Amino acid sequence: MLSEKTMQIVKSTAPVLKERGTEITSCFYERMFKAHPELKNIFNMSRQQTGGQPKALAYTVLQAAENIDRLEALLPVVKQIGHKHKSLQVKPEHYPIVGKHLLEAIEAVLGEAATPDILQAWAEAYEEIARVFIDIEKQMYEEAKKEGAWEDFKPFVVLEKRRESETITSFYLKPADGSDLPEFTPGQYVSVRIKIPGEQYFLTRQYSLSDAWNKDYYRISVKLEAEEGQPKGKVSSYLHEEIEAGSSLEVSAPAGDFSLSGQTDKPVYFISAGSGITPVMSMAKTLAAQESGREITFVHAAKSEKHQAFKEEAEKLVSGNPNNRLLFIYSQASEAPAEHAVKGRLNEDLLKTIVKDQDGEFYVCGPLSFMKSVIEGLQKLGVPTENIRYESFASSLEMQIAN
The missing domain is CATH 3.40.50.80 (Nucleotide-binding domain of ferredoxin-NADP reductase (FNR) module)
Structure with missing residues (x-):
């Protein structure tokens, strides 16, 4: 449990986090990837370049500061992020790395304003926040295992590639070992991890499952990211142009909380x-x-x-x-x-x-x-x-x- 003093100090930092949060999280990612480049295998580096990921993390940190005395209010967001972490295979050992570089980024950006009391309070707060994430994600991993899902990334083979429209192509995926596929909740997604020639790290993207469940295959349907004036999406263009029936892909177990409600007859x-x-x-x-x-x-x-x-x-x-x-x-x-x-x-x-x-x-x-x-x-x-x-x-x- 956090002390009242710690919670008050963390809450007092909310205004500066609102003003400079993205600056802090951008510094955080730069420091973390420099010290741990292997984590580029997990993170979507395109969202780093567009600024989407630093902005999203800054918002999460701000919400944590404003609600540090009632973290239960953040559970819907924590569960949503937890599903994404599960699909990317984020594990408990990653959290101390994040905490170390986040605190260093706070100190680097705020300078003298980051007093020893503020840094200590945030160190304690981060441990509490990380514990909430780790506990929820552990439960997700355990529930998935009970339902027959696999851990980490599993080799799949493309059974069929089908063009659905000018920009969307479907890929029918079957486990390479021939095993039956566990049931998923309609609305969930999987992560697809590929190694593109010329790229140093794995590239991982989430794609929604676009068909009703059956035990033989999963279907993902991928939009070619090629907007006018924008660079083509590395993964979507590789899937559209290079992946064919018989190709291999690595796929995570289904995750996500955007799901169809049952127990109702409402329209x-x-x-x-x-x-x-x-x-x-x-x-x-x-x-x-x-x-x-x-x-x-x-x-x-x-x-x-x-x-x-x-x-x-x-x-x-x-x-x-x-x-x-x-x-x-x-x-x-x-x-x-x-x-x-x-x-x-x-x-x-x-x-x-x-x-x-x-x-x-x-x-x-x-x-x-x-x-x-x-x-x-x-x-x-x-x-x-x-x-x-x-x-x-x-x-x-x-x-x-x-x-």
């Missing part, structure tokens, strides 16, 4: 954009296969019909119930869209025509700006916040920062 709304269709496709296919009779409204926004993935699958999954609805929204349609589609964007007026029951369950996934717009629109329509679940591929932490 369910799946609202996605771009590659955000992947986890909700897994959810929708699972729900449709259960034949529970729940009404499904499936809405997806894309640039055009060429960018629309899983068109036939989506049409099939809503066909089992006359009350189900399907809507594709194309922002750059060159001609009159086909059946189930409209031209435009998912704005507040269109959202009004979609939402028939504010007490339904809403699952939202896509780019950050899309997420904010949809969630704000749903709230204006009277949908309770607790009925909205979301997954942002930018980062759920960045979603909270933006809010």
Whole structure:
């Protein structure tokens, strides 16, 4: 237990962390990678370069400082980060390394303002925070083991590679040892680790499982990250251009807390954009296969019909119930869209025509700006916040920062 004095000192640092937090975390990552370059095998170095990861960590540190006297308030965020750590194989032995370099970064950035009392208080606070993470992640590892999941990364073979749209390609993955695959929760993701020729370290990325569970294969569907004026994504472009049926990949066990709720007969709304269709496709296919009779409204926004993935699958999954609805929204349609589609964007007026029951369950996934717009629109329509679940591929932490 932390002393009252320690908690008060840590809370008193919140204003400076709010102002200089990203500066501290950027310094932290620079120092840690210099001392432990092997950790570049775990971290997404692209997010280091864009500043997304330092910003997300700065937000987490600030939240820890503001809530140090009631860490239970952080449990939802801790569990979310814990799932990511589990998928990357972060272990207890990594936490002392992080703590050492975080304290050094605080001292380096704040200079004389980082008094011995502040550094000691943060050392004690970090130990307490790390213990919470380690305990939760230990429980996650143990639960996964009971459910038949594997530890670390496991060799898989690509059974099939299928182009779903102009930018999204699916990979059907089977364990190289031929073993059956454990069940996962619809909405979860796996980490894929590859060694690209010319790269010094492993590159690891998370991809949502895009199909309902079966024991024979997992399916991931990868968007080619190649926006105009931006460098191509190293991993997505390698998967699209170099990986074929018969290729080998290393895959972690499923993780993630963006999941389909059970034990209810409420109507369910799946609202996605771009590659955000992947986890909700897994959810929708699972729900449709259960034949529970729940009404499904499936809405997806894309640039055009060429960018629309899983068109036939989506049409099939809503066909089992006359009350189900399907809507594709194309922002750059060159001609009159086909059946189930409209031209435009998912704005507040269109959202009004979609939402028939504010007490339904809403699952939202896509780019950050899309997420904010949809969630704000749903709230204006009277949908309770607790009925909205979301997954942002930018980062759920960045979603909270933006809010």
